Amino acid sequence: MSDQSRDTIESLSHEDRTFPPPAEFAARAQIQEAEYRRLLALAETDYERFWAEQAQAELQWIQPFTRTLNDREAPHYQWFEDGLLNVSVNCIDRHLPDRANKPAIIFEGEPGDTRRLTYAELLHEVVRFANALRGRGIKKGDRVVLYMPMVPEAVIAMQACARIGAIHSVVFGGFSGDSLRDRINDAEASAVVTADGGFRSGRVIELKAVCDRIIGDCPSVHTVFVLKRAGNPVTWSPARDIWWHEAVAGAGADCPPVAVGAEHPLFLLYTSGSTGRPKGIQHSSAGYLLGTILTMRWVFDIRPDDVFWCTADVGWITGHSYVAYGPLAAGATLLMYEGAPMVPDPGRYWQICERHKVSVFYTAPTAIRALKKQGDDYPARYDLSSLRLLGSVGEPINPEAWMWYHTHIGHGRCPIVDTWWQTETGAHMIAPIPGVSTLKPGSCGRALPGIMADIVDNKGDPVGAANTGGFLVIKRPWPFMLRTVWRNPQRYIDTYWKEFDGRYYVSGDGAKRDADGYFWIMGRVDDVLKVSGHRLGTMEIESALVAHSRVAEAAVVGRPDELTGEAICAFVVVRGTRPSGPDAEALTQDLRQWVSEHIGPIAKPAVIRYTDNLPKTRSGKIMRRLLRAVAAGEPITQDVSTLENPDIIRQLQGD
Ligand code: WTA
Secondary structure, three states: OOHHHHOOOOOOOOOOOOEOOOHHHHHHOOOOHHHHHHHHHHHHHOHHHHHHHHHHHHOOOOEOOOOOEEOOOOOOOEEOOOOEEOHHHHHOHHHHHHHOOOEEEEEEOOOOOEEEEEHHHHHHHHHHHHHHHHHOOOOOOOEEEEEOOOOHHHHHHHHHHHHHOOEEEEOOOOOOHHHHHHHHHHHOOOEEEEEOOEEEOOEEEOHHHHHHHHHOOOOOOOEEEEEOOOOOOOOOOOOOEEEHHHHHHOOOOOOOOOOEEOOOOOEEEEEOOOOOOOEEEEEOOHHHHHHHHHHHHHOOOOOOOOEEEEOOOOOOHHHHHHHHHHHHHOOOEEEEEOOOOOOOOOOHHHHHHHHHOOOEEEEOHHHHHHHHHOOOHHHHOOOOOOOOEEEEEOOOOOHHHHHHHHHHHOOOOOOEEEEEOOOOOOOOOEOOOOOOOOEOOOOOEOEOOOOOEEEEOOOOOEOOOOOOOEEEEEOOOOOOOOOEEOOOHHHHHHHHOOOOOOOOEEEEEEEEEOOOOOEEEEEEOOOEEEEOOEEEEHHHHHHHHHOOOOEEEEEEEEEEEOOOEEEEEEEEEEOOOOOOHHHHHHHHHHHHHHHHHHOOHHHOOOEEEEOOOOOEOOOOOEOHHHHHHHHOOOOOOOOOOOOOOOOHHHHHOOO
16 A cells, blocks of 8 residues: 555545335345344354354365364465365256256347356356366366356356366456466466457457467467357467367266365456556465355345346456356356447346346446436336346445436345455455345445454554544455465565554455444555456556557556546656647557557556656655546645646646
């Protein structure tokens, strides 16, 4: 956390509307008041027993564990370490006795094609692809990178890795070739699974072509599996590339699951932090899976007849926990949609809800705001009576968007679970229990049973008083927490545990708690941006900018944005004279394209401003708080007397 960001925690405006659980919902909810109290009390009195009981009840073990928590190498905690299990068995095989013919996945492609896979069919597909992986020599512990569209095969490939103990690392299909290459190389992946292309916003996203451009710089990769999805032409390297359909055609229909230790890494997922390159967040097998199952039940109240739709891409943690693993582990029917929400028009999401009778719907505030902006008519055209519960994730949801979601999508009938969590936490941490909790628009409620969340000041002391802002921390390890940063244990310690001398897991978020104990998240206190709910480090964007031949220095900050939550604002110092007029316009175009190629279109700056130098403190640190105020068009209240060139402020303001 930078010094300048320590004092950025401000109080949100006061919101006092409350929504108790509707009586009908509460009466049928899986977690009722008494059970909720029991869970909270057990976690308080006997923390390890609490988690041991959950892990025994919810997971199918090949060999039961005898030790619950090992903290000898804290903060490298281990959970259930001597247990053995297989994650794909827990997600698929164990449902076969009573749910073989139940749909596991209902898929709708952007062009409108649909597919259904029952649990029995899903197992068949997973086993065949697992054998295809084995056929190419991939074994337990090997890394497999996925660069896929949102199609069932993405989930099949993840589950197939889990079946043989290979470690997957999914790279969001919107990331550029450079980002893909860096992740493949950091993970030293043996294989990549991609597709010819996927459909998104009416276009074909050519994934294989992106792969081809960088794969020559990825010496560890010997095989690229290519799913035929969009039918676009691809170039081929016969020694390395193999079509998915050909690889599974000859594969056996039996693949005994590989037993792995509870702590065996299930996956790596690269995410942005405030410094350095994206880091490979490493998750475990048993603890991680436990978090996804429990929260499917506690927070999503999942039931056998639910159709559960989480709109997140599998390239993000939400698409891991609530697309690829949680819904299947809970035995639910999962809906997957390939494309964009506005195709062919902004009614698409609601049409899908009607068509497939979605009952639990989980999305991001940025999508809610964008759809709200399109007007109330779109949702009004569709029968949304199958919906019974709504969810929100990824950034704070503003009360106006919450109210619209509640009124126009939930028709006042569906509770909204606003779920706070992170790539690192694995599953929900602070969230309502929908049959029990009274909701407050804009608050994510209380911490879940067993999650010891608190708010501390900059010395690490709990702030105690209600409505006082501070740093959101977790005081005890929990089973679904990240285990480390891939091949960089020191970075794990430095990023998450150093701030308060190893006493707490530091989330990087600022928050306050009101008099009822409800958490209100106030956003990141480090240099991480949330743009449309996507997590980006300012540092990454700055390094992409300075890699351009005309750029000498760059500083990137977030600016509040009505739709995307935050928008990227870059202040750039060029080599030579500060550009203006058509030259500045052309360079801006060029730089936006440049960032898009280096990171991905999601990282394109919304605004680029040119300046002769960046405002710095005497010690040479960029005054980010000042830049944030400038970007937001706010009056400058900071002390600027130390600025070398005070005129710079006007330049920064874009005059
Ligand atoms: C933010 C996404 C407010 C937060 C699951 C966190 C939220 C970061 C919420 C993690 C929420 C996530 N309310 N803010 N309900 N959920 N965040 O790793 O700043 O992509 O630190 O994980 O998103 O982003 P990540």
